Amino acid sequence: MSSQLPIQVYKVEVEPFTWVDNSEKILVQIPRMRDPLEFNLMADVYPTTLKELGFREVWDSAEHELELIAAGVRDYSLDRNIRRLYDNLGVYYLLDITLVRRELFHDGYIKVERWNPLTNDYYSDFTFRGYETDHSLFLRYTLYRTDNAIKLAEMEVRSFHKFNNKLIPNQFRREIKELFNQIYLTYPNLSLAEN
Numbered sequence: 001m002s003s004q005l006p007i008q009v010y011k012v013e014v015e016p017f018t019w020v021d022n023s024e025k026i027l028v029q030i031p032r033m034r035d036p037l038e039f040n041l042m043a044d045v046y047p048t049t050l051k052e053l054g055f056r057e058v059w060d061s062a063e064h065e066l067e068l069i070a071a072g073v074r075d076y077s078l079d080r081n082i083r084r085l086y087d088n089l090g091v092y093y094l095l096d097i098t099l100v101r102r103e104l105f106h107d108g109y110i111k112v113e114r115w116n117p118l119t120n121d122y123y124s125d126f127t128f129r130g131y132e133t134d135h136s137l138f139l140r141y142t143l144y145r146t147d148n149a150i151k152l153a154e155m156e157v158r159s160f161h162k163f164n165n166k167l168i169p170n171q172f173r174r175e176i177k178e179l180f181n182q183i184y185l186t187y188p189n190l191s192l193a194e195n
Helices: 036-052 065-070 079-089 169-185
Strands: 007-014 026-029 058-060 093-105 109-116 121-128 136-145 150-160
Touching (some): 007 169, 150 169
Parallel strands (some): 026 093
Antiparallel strands (some): 136 150
């Protein structure tokens, strides 16, 4: 199957004239996945892609879990936790990636999985969608500047994956690049080619 399946951007919000300094440290929060192999795939793809975009120091929530726990950072729903990244660890940007929902391919039915932060687990339901179903992920990308817990950009995107319910790594690379393309569109003197 081609790694160039479409991605669909549903929502983009970027603060005007947002500028991202690639010399600063960025932390990427890897989304929770049921399958450890999928989590590891994302933990490999996201930091690598950010380095390709010019970031000199990239942390991820999997590799730096102990540092995050020691700094008292467990989730990013509170502004004070986001500010702790800057105050305690010197992390200037946070890229929080959240799994909104996942539609798994089944013959005639599709299983929809969603993450429930209140129970810290997934819940699922089945819906009849006919025989033309897809395997897709809906992800939310939110970029913060951590010193003041300012949300710089947010994008919700749907990407299509393999019909055996496996993930295509290149889809995540394309999503990250699309997020930063949207950010750089708001700052006319900056482009991905210059980074």
